[in-house]
Amino acid sequence: MAPSEQESDSILPCHAGIIMDGNGRWAKSRGKSRLEGHKQGAEVARNVVRWAADLGIQQLSLYAFSTENWERPRLEVRGLMSLLAVLLPKTLPEMADNQVRFRILGDISPLPNNVQKAVQQACEATARHTGIEVIICLNYGGQQEIVAAVRDALQWANAQADPQQAMAELTPERFRQMMWRHDIAPLDLLIRTGGEMRISNFHLWDAAYAELYFTDVFWPDFTRHDLQLALDAYASRERRYGRTSEQVCN
Numbered sequence: 001m002a003p004s005e006q007e008s009d010s011i012l013p014c015h016a017g018i019i020m021d022g023n024g025r026w027a028k029s030r031g032k033s034r035l036e037g038h039k040q041g042a043e044v045a046r047n048v049v050r051w052a053a054d055l056g057i058q059q060l061s062l063y064a065f066s067t068e069n070w071e072r073p074r075l076e077v078r079g080l081m082s083l084l085a086v087l088l089p090k091t092l093p094e095m096a097d098n099q100v101r102f103r104i105l106g107d108i109s110p111l112p113n114n115v116q117k118a119v120q121q122a123c124e125a126t127a128r129h130t131g132i133e134v135i136i137c138l139n140y141g142g143q144q145e146i147v148a149a150v151r152d153a154l155q156w157a158n159a160q161a162d163p164q165q166a167m168a169e170l171t172p173e174r175f176r177q178m179m180w181r182h183d184i185a186p187l188d189l190l191i192r193t194g195g196e197m198r199i200s201n202f203h204l205w206d207a208a209y210a211e212l213y214f215t216d217v218f219w220p221d222f223t224r225h226d227l228q229l230a231l232d233a234y235a236s237r238e239r240r241y242g243r244t245s246e247q248v249c250n
Protein backbone atom coordinates (compact mmCIF):
# COMPACT_ATOMS: atom_id res chain seq x y z
CA MET A 1 0.00 0.00 0.00
CA ALA A 2 1.39 3.44 -0.94
CA PRO A 3 2.11 5.74 2.04
CA SER A 4 -0.56 8.19 0.90
CA GLU A 5 -3.13 5.38 0.96
CA GLN A 6 -2.16 4.45 4.51
CA GLU A 7 -2.41 8.08 5.58
CA SER A 8 -5.96 8.65 4.43
CA ASP A 9 -7.17 5.20 5.48
CA SER A 10 -8.44 6.41 8.80
CA ILE A 11 -10.17 9.51 7.49
CA LEU A 12 -12.17 8.23 4.56
CA PRO A 13 -15.35 9.97 3.49
CA CYS A 14 -18.37 7.84 4.30
CA HIS A 15 -20.18 9.24 1.26
CA ALA A 16 -18.22 10.54 -1.74
CA GLY A 17 -19.90 11.97 -4.82
CA ILE A 18 -18.41 12.50 -8.24
CA ILE A 19 -19.47 14.90 -10.98
CA MET A 20 -17.88 12.93 -13.81
CA ASP A 21 -17.24 15.78 -16.21
CA GLY A 22 -15.03 16.24 -19.26
CA ASN A 23 -16.00 13.33 -21.51
CA GLY A 24 -16.80 15.62 -24.45
CA ARG A 25 -13.60 17.68 -24.19
CA TRP A 26 -11.53 14.54 -23.77
CA ALA A 27 -13.02 13.18 -27.00
CA LYS A 28 -12.63 16.48 -28.87
CA SER A 29 -8.98 16.74 -27.93
CA ARG A 30 -8.45 13.34 -29.56
CA GLY A 31 -10.54 14.00 -32.65
CA LYS A 32 -13.14 11.48 -31.45
CA SER A 33 -16.92 11.77 -31.17
CA ARG A 34 -18.50 12.86 -27.88
CA LEU A 35 -20.04 9.43 -27.61
CA GLU A 36 -16.60 7.84 -27.62
CA GLY A 37 -15.78 10.11 -24.71
CA HIS A 38 -18.86 8.85 -22.87
CA LYS A 39 -17.88 5.24 -23.60
CA GLN A 40 -14.42 5.77 -22.15
CA GLY A 41 -16.00 7.63 -19.24
CA ALA A 42 -18.27 4.66 -18.54
CA GLU A 43 -15.19 2.41 -18.29
CA VAL A 44 -13.68 4.76 -15.75
CA ALA A 45 -16.95 4.79 -13.78
CA ARG A 46 -16.75 1.02 -13.64
CA ASN A 47 -13.16 1.21 -12.37
CA VAL A 48 -13.86 3.90 -9.81
CA VAL A 49 -16.49 1.69 -8.20
CA ARG A 50 -13.86 -1.02 -7.77
CA TRP A 51 -11.25 1.40 -6.43
CA ALA A 52 -13.69 2.95 -3.99
CA ALA A 53 -14.84 -0.49 -2.83
CA ASP A 54 -11.19 -1.56 -2.31
CA LEU A 55 -10.47 1.56 -0.30
CA GLY A 56 -13.47 1.00 1.99
CA ILE A 57 -15.69 3.91 0.96
CA GLN A 58 -19.23 3.04 2.00
CA GLN A 59 -21.29 5.19 -0.34
CA LEU A 60 -20.40 6.56 -3.76
CA SER A 61 -22.70 8.82 -5.80
CA LEU A 62 -21.99 9.01 -9.50
CA TYR A 63 -23.65 11.82 -11.46
CA ALA A 64 -24.55 10.05 -14.70
CA PHE A 65 -27.24 12.27 -16.20
CA SER A 66 -28.67 15.53 -14.90
CA THR A 67 -32.19 16.87 -15.37
CA GLU A 68 -30.55 19.53 -17.56
CA ASN A 69 -28.73 17.01 -19.78
CA TRP A 70 -31.98 16.47 -21.74
CA GLU A 71 -31.09 19.78 -23.43
CA ARG A 72 -28.17 18.11 -25.27
CA PRO A 73 -28.44 17.08 -28.93
CA ARG A 74 -30.93 14.23 -29.34
CA LEU A 75 -28.30 11.87 -30.71
CA GLU A 76 -26.04 12.38 -27.70
CA VAL A 77 -28.90 11.79 -25.26
CA ARG A 78 -29.85 8.65 -27.13
CA GLY A 79 -26.25 7.47 -27.12
CA LEU A 80 -25.93 8.04 -23.39
CA MET A 81 -29.13 6.10 -22.76
CA SER A 82 -28.10 3.13 -24.85
CA LEU A 83 -24.69 3.07 -23.17
CA LEU A 84 -26.45 2.68 -19.84
CA ALA A 85 -28.78 -0.01 -21.16
CA VAL A 86 -25.88 -2.02 -22.63
CA LEU A 87 -23.22 -1.52 -19.97
CA LEU A 88 -25.19 -1.84 -16.74
CA PRO A 89 -26.11 -5.53 -17.24
CA LYS A 90 -22.51 -6.28 -18.30
CA THR A 91 -21.14 -4.99 -15.00
CA LEU A 92 -23.36 -7.19 -12.84
CA PRO A 93 -20.93 -10.14 -12.40
CA GLU A 94 -18.12 -7.87 -11.18
CA MET A 95 -20.56 -5.96 -8.99
CA ALA A 96 -21.42 -9.29 -7.37
CA ASP A 97 -17.70 -10.06 -6.84
CA ASN A 98 -17.27 -6.72 -5.11
CA GLN A 99 -20.62 -6.96 -3.25
CA VAL A 100 -21.65 -3.62 -4.79
CA ARG A 101 -25.20 -2.50 -4.13
CA PHE A 102 -26.67 -0.27 -6.83
CA ARG A 103 -29.23 2.38 -6.01
CA ILE A 104 -30.79 5.07 -8.13
CA LEU A 105 -31.31 8.71 -7.28
CA GLY A 106 -33.54 10.61 -9.66
CA ASP A 107 -36.79 10.14 -11.54
CA ILE A 108 -36.23 7.32 -14.00
CA SER A 109 -39.80 7.33 -15.35
CA PRO A 110 -38.99 9.54 -18.40
CA LEU A 111 -36.11 7.26 -19.45
CA PRO A 112 -36.52 4.82 -22.34
CA ASN A 113 -38.06 1.49 -21.25
CA ASN A 114 -34.90 -0.54 -21.85
CA VAL A 115 -32.90 1.82 -19.62
CA GLN A 116 -35.52 1.69 -16.86
CA LYS A 117 -35.43 -2.08 -17.06
CA ALA A 118 -31.62 -2.27 -16.95
CA VAL A 119 -31.54 0.07 -13.98
CA GLN A 120 -34.24 -1.79 -12.09
CA GLN A 121 -32.57 -5.13 -12.76
CA ALA A 122 -29.22 -3.80 -11.57
CA CYS A 123 -30.82 -2.55 -8.35
CA GLU A 124 -32.74 -5.78 -7.77
CA ALA A 125 -29.81 -8.07 -8.59
CA THR A 126 -27.54 -6.26 -6.13
CA ALA A 127 -30.06 -5.40 -3.39
CA ARG A 128 -28.74 -8.00 -0.93
CA HIS A 129 -25.09 -7.17 -1.42
CA THR A 130 -23.31 -5.94 1.65
CA GLY A 131 -20.46 -3.84 0.23
CA ILE A 132 -20.27 -0.31 -1.13
CA GLU A 133 -23.53 1.41 -2.10
CA VAL A 134 -23.24 2.99 -5.51
CA ILE A 135 -25.87 5.66 -6.03
CA ILE A 136 -26.31 6.35 -9.72
CA CYS A 137 -27.75 9.82 -10.12
CA LEU A 138 -29.86 9.54 -13.21
CA ASN A 139 -32.19 12.24 -14.44
CA TYR A 140 -31.27 13.76 -11.10
CA GLY A 141 -31.54 17.41 -10.12
CA GLY A 142 -30.91 18.75 -6.62
CA GLN A 143 -33.50 21.50 -7.03
CA GLN A 144 -36.12 19.01 -8.19
CA GLU A 145 -35.37 16.83 -5.17
CA ILE A 146 -35.87 19.77 -2.82
CA VAL A 147 -39.13 20.83 -4.50
CA ALA A 148 -40.44 17.24 -4.22
CA ALA A 149 -39.57 17.30 -0.51
CA VAL A 150 -41.40 20.63 -0.07
CA ARG A 151 -44.52 19.05 -1.61
CA ASP A 152 -44.23 16.09 0.78
CA ALA A 153 -43.71 18.44 3.69
CA LEU A 154 -46.91 20.32 2.84
CA GLN A 155 -48.84 17.06 2.56
CA TRP A 156 -47.43 15.90 5.87
CA ALA A 157 -48.32 19.23 7.53
CA ASN A 158 -51.86 19.12 6.16
CA ALA A 159 -52.33 15.74 7.80
CA GLN A 160 -51.41 17.19 11.22
CA ALA A 161 -53.95 18.65 13.66
CA ASP A 162 -52.51 22.15 13.16
CA PRO A 163 -50.85 22.34 9.71
CA GLN A 164 -49.55 25.88 10.18
CA GLN A 165 -47.96 25.01 13.49
CA ALA A 166 -46.46 21.83 11.96
CA MET A 167 -44.85 23.85 9.15
CA ALA A 168 -43.59 26.48 11.59
CA GLU A 169 -41.89 23.75 13.60
CA LEU A 170 -40.40 21.94 10.61
CA THR A 171 -36.68 21.45 11.20
CA PRO A 172 -33.96 20.76 8.61
CA GLU A 173 -33.62 17.25 10.11
CA ARG A 174 -37.34 16.52 9.72
CA PHE A 175 -37.33 18.03 6.22
CA ARG A 176 -34.42 15.83 5.19
CA GLN A 177 -36.52 12.78 6.03
CA MET A 178 -38.68 13.80 3.09
CA MET A 179 -35.86 13.78 0.57
CA TRP A 180 -35.72 10.93 -1.96
CA ARG A 181 -32.84 9.02 -0.43
CA HIS A 182 -32.80 10.18 3.16
CA ASP A 183 -31.16 6.94 4.31
CA ILE A 184 -27.99 7.87 2.39
CA ALA A 185 -25.47 9.86 4.43
CA PRO A 186 -24.92 13.55 3.64
CA LEU A 187 -22.10 14.08 1.17
CA ASP A 188 -18.66 14.22 2.81
CA LEU A 189 -16.58 14.73 -0.31
CA LEU A 190 -17.67 16.13 -3.66
CA ILE A 191 -15.21 15.57 -6.52
CA ARG A 192 -15.64 17.29 -9.86
CA THR A 193 -13.39 16.43 -12.77
CA GLY A 194 -13.01 18.40 -16.00
CA GLY A 195 -11.92 21.74 -14.56
CA GLU A 196 -15.28 23.47 -14.01
CA MET A 197 -15.90 24.80 -10.52
CA ARG A 198 -19.61 24.43 -10.08
CA ILE A 199 -22.09 21.99 -8.59
CA SER A 200 -24.46 21.76 -11.61
CA ASN A 201 -27.53 20.81 -9.53
CA PHE A 202 -25.84 17.84 -7.83
CA HIS A 203 -26.85 16.93 -4.26
CA LEU A 204 -27.73 20.51 -3.34
CA TRP A 205 -29.12 19.81 0.11
CA ASP A 206 -26.68 17.11 1.05
CA ALA A 207 -23.60 19.00 -0.10
CA ALA A 208 -24.18 21.61 2.62
CA TYR A 209 -21.03 20.56 4.46
CA ALA A 210 -19.29 18.52 1.79
CA GLU A 211 -15.62 19.14 1.19
CA LEU A 212 -15.21 20.26 -2.42
CA TYR A 213 -12.42 18.93 -4.62
CA PHE A 214 -11.93 20.11 -8.19
CA THR A 215 -9.45 18.65 -10.65
CA ASP A 216 -8.67 19.59 -14.25
CA VAL A 217 -8.36 15.92 -15.23
CA PHE A 218 -11.01 14.95 -17.76
CA TRP A 219 -13.13 12.09 -16.46
CA PRO A 220 -11.94 9.52 -19.06
CA ASP A 221 -8.35 10.14 -17.85
CA PHE A 222 -9.20 9.81 -14.15
CA THR A 223 -7.03 7.17 -12.47
CA ARG A 224 -6.82 5.49 -9.11
CA HIS A 225 -4.02 7.89 -8.29
CA ASP A 226 -6.35 10.85 -8.99
CA LEU A 227 -8.91 9.34 -6.63
CA GLN A 228 -6.21 8.94 -4.02
CA LEU A 229 -5.21 12.62 -4.43
CA ALA A 230 -8.82 13.63 -3.75
CA LEU A 231 -8.95 11.38 -0.68
CA ASP A 232 -5.64 12.78 0.58
CA ALA A 233 -6.99 16.31 0.19
CA TYR A 234 -10.13 15.28 2.07
CA ALA A 235 -8.08 13.73 4.86
CA SER A 236 -6.16 16.99 5.30
CA ARG A 237 -9.25 19.19 5.66
CA GLU A 238 -10.56 20.36 9.00
CA ARG A 239 -14.33 20.02 9.08
CA ARG A 240 -15.57 22.66 11.47
CA TYR A 241 -19.34 22.78 10.88
CA GLY A 242 -19.45 26.40 12.02
CA ARG A 243 -17.27 25.91 15.09
CA THR A 244 -13.76 27.21 15.66
CA SER A 245 -10.64 25.24 14.98
CA GLU A 246 -9.89 25.07 18.71
CA GLN A 247 -13.31 23.59 19.43
CA VAL A 248 -12.83 20.96 16.76
CA CYS A 249 -9.40 19.93 18.03
CA ASN A 250 -10.41 19.57 21.69
Ligand code: IPE
Binds near residue numbers: 020
Ligand atom coordinates in the same frame (compact mmCIF):
# COMPACT_ATOMS: atom_id res chain seq x y z
C1 IPE B 1 -19.94 14.56 -18.53
O1 IPE B 1 -19.10 14.92 -19.57
C2 IPE B 1 -20.90 13.48 -18.94
C3 IPE B 1 -22.30 13.85 -18.87
C4 IPE B 1 -22.78 15.03 -18.60
C5 IPE B 1 -23.24 12.80 -19.16
P1 IPE B 1 -19.51 16.05 -20.60
O2 IPE B 1 -20.24 15.41 -21.74
O3 IPE B 1 -20.26 17.12 -19.92
O4 IPE B 1 -18.11 16.54 -21.08
P2 IPE B 1 -17.72 18.05 -21.44
O5 IPE B 1 -18.02 18.88 -20.23
O6 IPE B 1 -18.54 18.45 -22.63
O7 IPE B 1 -16.26 17.98 -21.74
Ligand code: IPE
Binds near residue numbers: 065066069200
Ligand atom coordinates in the same frame (compact mmCIF):
# COMPACT_ATOMS: atom_id res chain seq x y z
C1 IPE C 1 -22.84 17.76 -14.91
O1 IPE C 1 -22.05 17.96 -16.01
C2 IPE C 1 -23.72 16.54 -15.11
C3 IPE C 1 -23.06 15.25 -15.15
C4 IPE C 1 -21.78 15.03 -14.99
C5 IPE C 1 -23.95 14.13 -15.36
P1 IPE C 1 -22.48 18.98 -17.16
O2 IPE C 1 -21.40 18.99 -18.15
O3 IPE C 1 -23.84 18.65 -17.66
O4 IPE C 1 -22.56 20.35 -16.35
P2 IPE C 1 -22.55 21.85 -16.90
O5 IPE C 1 -23.60 21.94 -17.96
O6 IPE C 1 -21.20 22.12 -17.47
O7 IPE C 1 -22.82 22.70 -15.69
Ligand code: MG
Binds near residue numbers: 021022023194
Ligand atom coordinates in the same frame (compact mmCIF):
# COMPACT_ATOMS: atom_id res chain seq x y z
MG1 MG D 1 -19.65 18.85 -19.03
